[in-house]
Amino acid sequence: MNIAISNTSEKPIYQQLFEQISAQILKGELESAYCLPPIRQAATELRVSIITVKKAWEELERHGLIYTVTGKGCFVTELSSDDMLQKRNDMIRMQMIIDTSYYKSFGLTIEEVFELLKEVY
Amino acid sequence: MNIAISNTSEKPIYQQLFEQISAQILKGELESAYCLPPIRQAATELRVSIITVKKAWEELERHGLIYTVTGKGCFVTELSSDDMLQKRNDMIRMQMIIDTSYYKSFGLTIEEVFELLKEVY
DNA sequence: ATATTGTGCATACACGATATACACAATAAT
DNA sequence: ATTATTGTGTATATCGTGTATGCACAATAT
Numbered sequence: 001m002n003i004a005i006s007n008t009s010e011k012p013i014y015q016q017l018f019e020q021i022s023a024q025i026l027k028g029e030l031e032s033a034y035c036l037p038p039i040r041q042a043a044t045e046l047r048v049s050i051i052t053v054k055k056a057w058e059e060l061e062r063h064g065l066i067y068t069v070t071g072k073g074c075f076v077t078e079l080s081s082d083d084m085l086q087k088r089n090d091m092i093r094m095q096m097i098i099d100t101s102y103y104k105s106f107g108l109t110i111e112e113v114f115e116l117l118k119e120v121y
Numbered sequence: 122m123n124i125a126i127s128n129t130s131e132k133p134i135y136q137q138l139f140e141q142i143s144a145q146i147l148k149g150e151l152e153s154a155y156c157l158p159p160i161r162q163a164a165t166e167l168r169v170s171i172i173t174v175k176k177a178w179e180e181l182e183r184h185g186l187i188y189t190v191t192g193k194g195c196f197v198t199e200l201s202s203d204d205m206l207q208k209r210n211d212m213i214r215m216q217m218i219i220d221t222s223y224y225k226s227f228g229l230t231i232e233e234v235f236e237l238l239k240e241v242y
Numbered sequence: 243a244t245a246t247t248g249t250g251c252a253t254a255c256a257c258g259a260t261a262t263a264c265a266c267a268a269t270a271a272t
Numbered sequence: 273a274t275t276a277t278t279g280t281g282t283a284t285a286t287c288g289t290g291t292a293t294g295c296a297c298a299a300t301a302t
Contacts, residue, residue: 020226027228038246038247039248048292049290049291049293054249068248069299070248070300071299072299089237092227096237096238097241100242102216105140106212108213116213116214117238118231120217121221133259134260135260169261172259175279176259178279190268190278191267191280192267192268192277194269
């Protein structure tokens with residue numbers, strides 16, 4: 001459980017958990033079939049509510065990144081490197097569509113986006 | 122008042138107003154010293170609360186895009202083309218820092234970001 | 243049986259966004 | 273000067289989301 005929760009962030013806690021664990025899974029940092037901590041334990045460790053952990057886990061399951069067995073626990077889905085790359089790019093693309101709609105509303109060309117990206121990345 | 126409000130959007134209404142008017146000003150679509158509609162009228166036209174309009178206008182003023190004279194109205198700040206471009210890029214850069222932190226958390230290189238951007242832009 | 247783990251529900255609180263209404267301040271028009 | 277217009281400020285209320293606590297139930301493991 002290598003998670004950093006920001007209370008000042010505008011993002012809800014469950015979203016932060018979901019994104020960080022997603023990234024860890026899709027970067028291959030968590031082994032397949034690795035068992036996540038029990039939600040009660042995770043909630044205690046992270047000092048958040050069980051509901052908050054549950055919502056994050058639900059998001060992970062909805063994205064096919066983990067699967068749940070009542071009474072046993074939650075486990076990381078086994079994915080090939082290709083599948084992981086595919087899922088990662090899918091998630092990034094979805095976010096990019098939202099991000100770029102903002103850039104487009106200001107009339108930026110893709111070349112201008114590239115220029116500014118080089119400055120901030 | 123060429124504004125489209127989405128009630129299904131996750132963004133608050135005042136944020137939508139701010140972004141759309143910002144874009145219009147910085148694209149030069151609104152003349153300098155142009156008078157925005159009175160907040161009561163704008164609220165009626167857009168079918169939102171005065172408070173919502175007020176918050177959007179306050180954001181615009183905070184960014185130096187409009188100025189307010191009590192009893193007269195709100196007017197678009199006079200900006201040179203260079204100033205408009207500068208302000209536009211500043212706003213985009215600020216948003217990009219947030220957007221790219223997400224991409225980075227998934228371990229994307231800037232080259233990978235470029236590739237995916239070409240697909241979605 | 244008992245413990246562990248996930249699930250579901252009820253209740254509660256905080257906060258932001260939104261809306262309505264009223265009073266006040268500054269400017270414009272007459 | 274009086275009235276209308278416009279921006280400002282405040283009080284109150286509603287609604288949804290996020291978060292937390294607590295309790296009961298279901299499935300699994302020992």
